[in-house]
Amino acid sequence: MNNSSLVTLLEAMFHQSKEMILFVNNDGEIVYMNAHAAETLDDTNYDKSQFQHICTHCQGMYASGGRVECNNCYLHVDEKVSFQVYMRTREGEVVPFIANFQRIDPENDISVFTLNPLAEQLKTQEIEHQKRLTQRIIHAQEGERKRISRDLHDGVTQELLNVLLEMRLFKYIEDRDELNEKMMKSEESLSRLLDYVRNISVELRPASLDDLGIEAALKTHFKWIEKQYGITVNCELDIRQKRFNPEVETVLYRIIQEAIFNAAKYADIDMVDVRLEEIDNGADHHISFEIEDSGLGFRTGDTPIGTGLGLFGMSERASSVGGTVSVDSAPGKGTRVFGSIPV
Amino acid sequence: MMVEKIETVLTDMKEMFGFDIVALTDVKNRRGQYMVKWKYNIGSTNIRWRKIALPSGKGVPGAVMKTGKSMIIEDVEDTEIATSLFRYPILRMERLKSFVAIPIWNDDEEVIGILLMGNRRKRAFTEMDYEKIKHHVETTLRQQILKELMVNE
Numbered sequence: 001m002n003n004s005s006l007v008t009l010l011e012a013m014f015h016q017s018k019e020m021i022l023f024v025n026n027d028g029e030i031v032y033m034n035a036h037a038a039e040t041l042d043d044t045n046y047d048k049s050q051f052q053h054i055c056t057h058c059q060g061m062y063a064s065g066g067r068v069e070c071n072n073c074y075l076h077v078d079e080k081v082s083f084q085v086y087m088r089t090r091e092g093e094v095v096p097f098i099a100n101f102q103r104i105d106p107e108n109d110i111s112v113f114t115l116n117p118l119a120e121q122l123k124t125q126e127i128e129h130q131k132r133l134t135q136r137i138i139h140a141q142e143g144e145r146k147r148i149s150r151d152l153h154d155g156v157t158q159e160l161l162n163v164l165l166e167m168r169l170f171k172y173i174e175d176r177d178e179l180n181e182k183m184m185k186s187e188e189s190l191s192r193l194l195d196y197v198r199n200i201s202v203e204l205r206p207a208s209l210d211d212l213g214i215e216a217a218l219k220t221h222f223k224w225i226e227k228q229y230g231i232t233v234n235c236e237l238d239i240r241q242k243r244f245n246p247e248v249e250t251v252l253y254r255i256i257q258e259a260i261f262n263a264a265k266y267a268d269i270d271m272v273d274v275r276l277e278e279i280d281n282g283a284d285h286h287i288s289f290e291i292e293d294s295g296l297g298f299r300t301g302d303t304p305i306g307t308g309l310g311l312f313g314m315s316e317r318a319s320s321v322g323g324t325v326s327v328d329s330a331p332g333k334g335t336r337v338f339g340s341i342p343v
Numbered sequence: 344m345m346v347e348k349i350e351t352v353l354t355d356m357k358e359m360f361g362f363d364i365v366a367l368t369d370v371k372n373r374r375g376q377y378m379v380k381w382k383y384n385i386g387s388t389n390i391r392w393r394k395i396a397l398p399s400g401k402g403v404p405g406a407v408m409k410t411g412k413s414m415i416i417e418d419v420e421d422t423e424i425a426t427s428l429f430r431y432p433i434l435r436m437e438r439l440k441s442f443v444a445i446p447i448w449n450d451d452e453e454v455i456g457i458l459l460m461g462n463r464r465k466r467a468f469t470e471m472d473y474e475k476i477k478h479h480v481e482t483t484l485r486q487q488i489l490k491e492l493m494v495n496e
Contacts, residue, residue, distance in 0.1 A: 143426075147427070147430075154400070154409065155400050192399070195398065196398070196399075196400065199398050226394050227378075227394070227395065227396040227397070228395065228396075228397070228401075228432060229391065229395065229432050229435075229436070230389075230390070230391030230392055230393065230394035230395040230432065230436065231391060231394075232394065261429075264429075265429060265435070268389075270389060270390060270391055
């Protein structure tokens, strides 16, 4: 029954396995790898005469929020089981794998690194995630429409109807003075209506952003915030260039707006600081921004009080123009939203 | 007759009816002025309300002005307001869970101010409670506001 020795079996397993098996020494140099690993991994970028290093293949580990990073690299621990790692493959893609890393020979510091494809599982997970996200976005969109529709119905339609009725009565008024007075009243109603509509449209998207640029639009917005929520925005805008690419301007405006809204909603503060700085040293031209409050703060990673779409939207907007957003907060320590957008 | 001030009347009402805050919007109703501001806010924990200036039709004052009717909310969480708290800054800032908002009229049937009285907890109001409050507003606060308006004009 026991015809073959364990060594032969292990060897067969090493060569035949559809799992990638690599033996790695303490410095991350690959001592052996099995056929499947050699077939899968991209080997174009290294000198065959030299030791091949694991880092030429590995792109980093999965970290929270979908980022890929090298913090706490598995090479420096004795054992790390079932973690997600990204490797470069022959097809030139970066593919996720489920990995195990175990030190099997402490004397010579050799570890075994096994990799199983993850793409399938990840795909279903991604679809699920996408579904949930879409639902939330649709929900938010519906809410926004409801709000606009109510604003239009309650404010504009009602008021217009009023004026219409008033004007219909004009023709029955014989007395000139009375007519004048009625017309004045209608005029007032109309100018109030004009204000109202202007307010709605500014809330949706400020015309000043398109006409006058980011600086003017932000200043107007800060004044509005103060009136609406009683929160003073202290701003330091260090921008030399008056206008930027409209996309960049919109992204900046929306990120700052969202960050201030969050502060107003959750931080329980009277003041928010906004700093905007244009940095241009030839090769690198970007705007860095920072929105900071000294309010309640929160633990990053906690379940959000709101929809959670706000922070997500900010980073989505930023990445759409190649920028970044980070959030730094702790309970009782306030919140800082910062990042940069290339110009 | 005793010289009273609106502020005193509001403070008395806060004690008498057991509210956490009692606030009153700007009592001026000049033509062409479409902003509503909080003029008094007894019991507030912050100063944000001083800076708030709502265009007509917005927030709690807007809702009351539009209908001309009082609003009695026993549990904010239980209403549509909870999902759009941000449109009612004062509720958010003061963390109100229940409130009564009453329009105050002058003799020409114009709203000259909105009174907001709220608690930071749920609170049930009976018909009687409301009538008592309303009666007090009619006989004391409204008279006081009209008096001060006349003095200022």
